[in-house]
Structure formats: structure tokens, C-alpha cells
Amino acid sequence: MRNKIVLKEPRTTSKELQASLASIKVSVHDSTIRKRLGENGIHGRVPRQKKPLLSKKNIAAHLQFAKDHVDKPEEYWRNVLWMGETKIEHFGLNEQRYIWRKKTLHSSIRTLSHL
Secondary structure (H helix, E strand, C coil): CCHHHHHHHHCHHHHHHHHHHHHCCCCCCHHHHHHHHCCEEEEEECCCCCCCCCCHHHHHHHHHHHHHHHHHHHHHHHCCCCCCCCCCCCCCCCCCCCEEEEHHHHHHHHHHHCC
């Protein structure tokens, strides 16, 4: 029964499922919920991240920078201080979320290709 919930809404957390079960007077640990879903072929996965959206203004600025610096010698770039990447979230919460997915032939092949 709860499998249908996660297949219909894959972003449902095990804590949310636990609360749903508690509302019908069923007490179960969230790790047990994850274990049972796994036994039924439904596993937690990290969703693919969306790329940040760039405005037309930012795209134009990037292009202009590239045009301005395309002919700079290698020595110039050795003296440039590069800063680390910054994580910017345009949408959603600043936390790691998992989604529930059934194991498919496609995901199995992709996993094997990384070995």
C-alpha cells in the first residue's frame, strides 16, 4: 500500500511515511520503512541536479569576457587567482533530498557501465 505512495510521489521521505503510518496508529521506525521499500525493489536515489538558470545578461557577460580574453597568453593565466566554486540554489531547500525509484534495466546498465 505505501509502495503506491512513493511511486506516485517519489520525493516522499521515510519520515513522512512514518508520520502517515502513525496517523493510522502504526508505529514503525523510518529505517524499517526504507528496508521494506528496498526489499520491494524501490531504492532511494539522489536526484539529478538542475543546472542554474542564466539570464540573458549573464550569458552576454560571459561571452564578452571570453571575447576579451581569448588572445591572452598562457603566462597571463598563470597569474590569475581562481576562486573555488560557489553553490547557488535558485529553487528548493539547501539540503540533500532523496527520491524513491524502482530499479530498472536502464539504471542497472548505467551502474554497470561505471564499474
